[in-house]
Amino acid sequence: MAEPxxxxxxxxGAWWVWALGLAVAATRTYDVLLLGLVIGVASLVVLARRPVAPWAMSFRLYLGLGALVIVIRVLFGVVFGASSTGTVILDLPEVPLPSWADGVRVLGPITSDTLQRSFAAGLQLAALIICVGAANSLANPRRLLKSLPAALYEVGAAVVVAMTLFPQLAESVGRVRRARRLRGDASRNVRALRSIVIPVMEDALDRSMQLAASMDARGYGRKGAADPRTSRLTGALLVGGLLGVCVGAYATADLTAPRILAAPMLAAGFAVAGIGFWLSGRKVGQTRYRPDPWRGWEWFTALCGVAVAVTFFLDFALSPVTLTGLVVAALPALLTPEPTSPYAALRSAAATRTAAGMAA
Incomplete structure (x- = not known):
């Protein structure tokens, strides 16, 4: 029999590259079926490769947040997105507005086109949220922070709080619910919701701040000495590069903008920001204790995410190309190694003690 x-x-980082590739694919289409498949692929990989850890249980919160986003987007479409095209489903009276609000409509006839566009836009945003949730559920946030490049060490505390707040939120929800059950409080009304939300948010933020403080006490985010001229140059490069990225991203989305502000500005912004990050990282002296290896399976997982993004750039409609990309994105659920179990060491120690006892 083959060894397991x-x-x-x-x-x-491999899981984040994979998830970001899936998110890029979601931004390329409004096809409801394709967006549903993107969410399905993300859910499949999370269910297959999610480790046994409290922070890995946050994926259901992202699913709920995605559903809430869809509902809110459809409501906004009904209230502000009335259209005269398509089959009228509900004929609501239009609210009269002053002349300075020309072009804005409130209520009015609700057509099938309005609902379809609103649902597709909400589903796209929900897919982006769920892809980020998949990365947070698959990647250990503390190990990710340990692997961050040196250029981000200057904002270490902010990065720690931002990256660990939502995983800590999922852990806090479970802890507060267990405490309420132990006290015999099983109510589910609005007052019970208020008694859960405030302790959960406070506990999650406190735990994230404690982690940030502990990492700061160990020197995380400290930088070496640098002359003022270098610091000003680094800051100018970072700000200028990020502004170039913002302008390039907007021009890429707006087809009426000059094309010189699209891809060229985007590439120039990334290049300038990259130089700024490189100069910023040179000021940080760091050591790595037991660094996480990047081997073949990491390359495979990351390339699966890149592949699905590339296929959606080639064709953003339902076609064999996009379906092939989604199949490739789902391969980590079947081919990559299963995550380690926190109980494996306990079982090994128990087996060792049992064998020693039998030998004695």
């Missing part, structure tokens, strides 16, 4: 594949936790 050894369990191993993949590098958290």
């Amino acid at each position: 594949r050894a369990r191993r936790d993949l590098h958290p």
Whole structure:
């Protein structure tokens, strides 16, 4: 009988590259079926490769947040997106507005086109949220912070709080619900919701701040000495590069903008910001204790995410090309090693003690 594949936790950066590739694919289409398949692929990989850890339970919160986003987007479409095209489903009276609000409509006839566009836009945003949630559920946030490049160490505390707040939120929800059950409080009304939300938010933020403080006490985010001229140059490069990225991204989305402000500005912004990050990282002296390896399976997982993004750039409609990209994106659920179990060491220690006892 063949030996089972050894369990191993993949590098958290590989899962983030995979999830961001899936998110890029979601931004390329408004096809409801394709967006549903993107969400399905993300859910499949999370269910297959999610480790046994409290922070990995946050994926259901992202699913709920995605559903809420869809509902809100449809409501906004009904209230502000009335259209005269398509089959009228509900004929609501239009609210008269003053002349300075020309072009804005409130209520009015609700058509099938309005609902379809609103649902597709909400589903796209929900897919982006769920892809980020998949990365947070698959990648250990603390190991990811340990693997961040040196250029981000200057904003270490902010990065720690931002990256760990939502995973800590999922853990806090479970802890508060268990405490309420132990006290015999099983109510589910609005007052019970208020008694859950405030302790959960406070506990999640406190735990994230404690992690940031502990990492700061260990020197995370500290930088070496640098002359003022270098610091000003680094800041100018970072701000200028990020502004160039913003202008390039807007021009890419707006087809009426000059094309010189699209891809060329985007590439120039990334290049300038990259130089700024490189100069910023040179000021940080760091050591790595037991760094996470980046091996073949990490390359495979990251390339699966890149592949699905490339296929959606080639064709953003339902076609064999996009379906092939989604199949490739789902391969990590079947081929990558399973994550390590926190109970494996306990079982191994128990087996060792049992064998020692039998030998004695």
